[in-house]
Amino acid sequence: MLGIIRKDAPLFALYSVPLFGLLLTYQVGEGVLDPFKVLGTGFFIILVTWGGISTSEQREVRSDGYAFLRTLPVTDRQIVAAKFALVFATAFACLAAAQVLLYVLDVRGMHKPLASLYLFCCAVAALLLGGLGYVAIYAWGFPRVLKLAWLSCAAVGGSWILFDVLFIRNRRLDFRNIAWLSQGRSWVLSLTVVSAGLAAFYGLMRLAVRIKARRED
Amino acid sequence: MEAVLEVRDLSKQYPEFTLDAVSLSVPKGCIKGLIGPNGAGKTTSIKIIMNMIRADAGEVEVFGLRYPGAEKQIKSRIGYVGEEQHFYLNKTVGWTGRFVAQYYDRWDENRFDKLLMDFRISRSKKVRELSKGMKVKLAFALALAHDPDLLILDEPTSGLDPVIRRELLDLLKAVCQQEGKSLLISSHITDDLMRIADYVTFMHEGRIILESEKDELLANWKRIHFRTGALPQDILAGLSHAEHHMFGSSGITRNYQDLKDRLADAIAREDVKVENVNLDDILIAFVKER
Numbered sequence: 001m002l003g004i005i006r007k008d009a010p011l012f013a014l015y016s017v018p019l020f021g022l023l024l025t026y027q028v029g030e031g032v033l034d035p036f037k038v039l040g041t042g043f044f045i046i047l048v049t050w051g052g053i054s055t056s057e058q059r060e061v062r063s064d065g066y067a068f069l070r071t072l073p074v075t076d077r078q079i080v081a082a083k084f085a086l087v088f089a090t091a092f093a094c095l096a097a098a099q100v101l102l103y104v105l106d107v108r109g110m111h112k113p114l115a116s117l118y119l120f121c122c123a124v125a126a127l128l129l130g131g132l133g134y135v136a137i138y139a140w141g142f143p144r145v146l147k148l149a150w151l152s153c154a155a156v157g158g159s160w161i162l163f164d165v166l167f168i169r170n171r172r173l174d175f176r177n178i179a180w181l182s183q184g185r186s187w188v189l190s191l192t193v194v195s196a197g198l199a200a201f202y203g204l205m206r207l208a209v210r211i212k213a214r215r216e217d
Numbered sequence: 218m219e220a221v222l223e224v225r226d227l228s229k230q231y232p233e234f235t236l237d238a239v240s241l242s243v244p245k246g247c248i249k250g251l252i253g254p255n256g257a258g259k260t261t262s263i264k265i266i267m268n269m270i271r272a273d274a275g276e277v278e279v280f281g282l283r284y285p286g287a288e289k290q291i292k293s294r295i296g297y298v299g300e301e302q303h304f305y306l307n308k309t310v311g312w313t314g315r316f317v318a319q320y321y322d323r324w325d326e327n328r329f330d331k332l333l334m335d336f337r338i339s340r341s342k343k344v345r346e347l348s349k350g351m352k353v354k355l356a357f358a359l360a361l362a363h364d365p366d367l368l369i370l371d372e373p374t375s376g377l378d379p380v381i382r383r384e385l386l387d388l389l390k391a392v393c394q395q396e397g398k399s400l401l402i403s404s405h406i407t408d409d410l411m412r413i414a415d416y417v418t419f420m421h422e423g424r425i426i427l428e429s430e431k432d433e434l435l436a437n438w439k440r441i442h443f444r445t446g447a448l449p450q451d452i453l454a455g456l457s458h459a460e461h462h463m464f465g466s467s468g469i470t471r472n473y474q475d476l477k478d479r480l481a482d483a484i485a486r487e488d489v490k491v492e493n494v495n496l497d498d499i500l501i502a503f504v505k506e507r
């Protein structure tokens with residue numbers, strides 16, 4: 001398992017380190033966070049995690065790497081666990097950096113607890129998308145999933161515009177400042193989101209192992 | 218003799234192919250050849266033995282251990298070379314060796330280096346720069362460097378030139394004889410198996426049709442050429458693949474050792490001539506029969 005992690009870690013770092021580093025440097029340079037920047041930071045957590053998955057899977061496809069791994073004394077469970085561990089490590093590292101940023105910098109136009117919760121949600125989304133991504137890759141193969149990912153991005157982008165038009169502009173829904181979050185125990189919600197996310201992530205990993213073994217039959 | 222590999226009643230159903238109750242074993246320290254035409258089920262059987270695909274039914278026992286629980290223990294004692302070589306193409310030979318080494322307790326870096334040197338493969342070369350023959354040699358080096366107790370080779374020499382083929386077969390034979398390793402090798406190039414196998418198993422259309430010691434098989438299977446009327450009727454009836462030509466007739470017997478004494482006089486009179494057959498002839502005889 002460690003061998004696979006060591007093999008793929010540079011491919012995950014290839015996206016996350018320069019992109020996230022650049023983003024953080026820019027934010028620190030600006031000195032103040034606003035909702036747009038918080039939103040961007042959260043989106044970057046998802047982006048760099050998926051970037052790592054996509055690069056490493058592209059390499060596996062190009063070299064038929066899974067066929068090579070199956071000849072070694074390593075089980076399907078260990079292969080999948082190594083892949084999921086890297087997704088977790090990437091999302092966790094990005095989330096930690098973003099939370100430090102939030103702690104250090106001022107946030108204007110948005111309550112800090114909400115910003116923090118939003119970043120937790122993004123990290124959980126990165127885990128779930130990564131997990132779902134691997135399930136889909138083992139079920140349908142990477143090239144098809146890549147196409148599907150592009151379509152999903154377009155769909156999410158489209159629905160965000162729709163959401164903005166329908167709810168935020170017309171009904172003046174201010175999702176950035178939900179009063180109870182700034183007053184209450186936002187950490188309870190964050191903890192719930194993270195726990196549920198991790199449980200779902202573990203479930204997806206087990207599903208990915210089953211699907212991978214079945215597909216190779 | 219103690220078996221390092223026991224396969225019992227393996228079955229696997231595909232839409233256009235069925236592996237049907239395959240049973241075989243590899244005795245310790247012996248070389249077993251798996252022979253069959255393309256699509257006979259050799260690769261499917263080997264992939265099931267390597268737990269790369271799962272059987273619908275049947276059992277695989279390697280070193281007395283079973284999948285899936287003992288997958289790591291089993292595979293760490295097997296050296297595998299497949300029909301196609303899969304490596305990370307953009308990595309170097311040295312990196313590949315280091316990567317594979319992590320998974321084996323008995324990895325011997327000196328032996329890996331020596332094999333690379335013997336095969337004239339540079340550690341710094343990228344895998345994608347290697348020719349097909351070189352990739353096969355790299356696969357052999359990786360399979361042998363961790364001192365496996367059992368080697369499983371699936372058509373390892375197909376597509377290689379005769380020089381490389383001979384080189385690799387000699388190496389395998391030496392490893393098995395000197396180090397007491399066991400070997401299961403599948404091939405449709407029967408010449409390879411003639412050179413090295415102790416036992417042979419014939420497969421056709423997903424079934425095992427014959428399993429025997431190679432020398433015993435070759436001692437019993439003979440082509441008999443005879444003048445018309447020179448053979449007793451019962452021997453004639455037992456011959457398969459009869460051919461008639463202007464000099465007489467010929468056919469294949471499967472029990473020459475039993476007929477030897479009865480044919481001695483006819484052989485002395487030169488009414489009968491006995492010719493050795495090779496594994497190809499036996500395979501073709503079986504395929505034609507079915």
